[in-house]
Amino acid sequence: MKERVFRRFEERCDVIIFGHSHIPCNRRVDHTLLFNPGSLSGNVKPPFDATYGVLTIDGDGIWAEIFKLN
Numbered sequence: 001m002k003e004r005v006f007r008r009f010e011e012r013c014d015v016i017i018f019g020h021s022h023i024p025c026n027r028r029v030d031h032t033l034l035f036n037p038g039s040l041s042g043n044v045k046p047p048f049d050a051t052y053g054v055l056t057i058d059g060d061g062i063w064a065e066i067f068k069l070n
Contacts, residue, residue, distance in 0.1 A: 015062050017055065024051050024066050035064045042070070 015033040018025075024038035037053025050069040056062070 015055070015064075022048070024048065024053075026053070026064050026066050033062055033064060037064075037066060040069065 012030075013032050015035060017035050019036050021036060022039035022044040023036060025034055025036040027034055035053065035055060038048060038051030040050055040052055042048055042050030051066050052069065053064055053066045055064045
């Protein structure tokens with residue numbers, strides 16, 4: 001993923017959630033969480049496992065987890 005794409009925002013983002021690529025992503029760049037839960041069907045090339053994601057937001061912060069279905 002091109003990190004420069006989200007750096008175009010003038011304000012700092014806490015989290016960016018995206019999904020059209022169906023490629024799992026759970027990482028931080030600077031202080032921004034980049035999160036893509038992947039694909040429930042796992043039908044993306046190269047083959048990825050079927051996955052789903054859980055995003056948690058509470059008083060302690062924002063974090064995400066990606067879980068495999070297979």
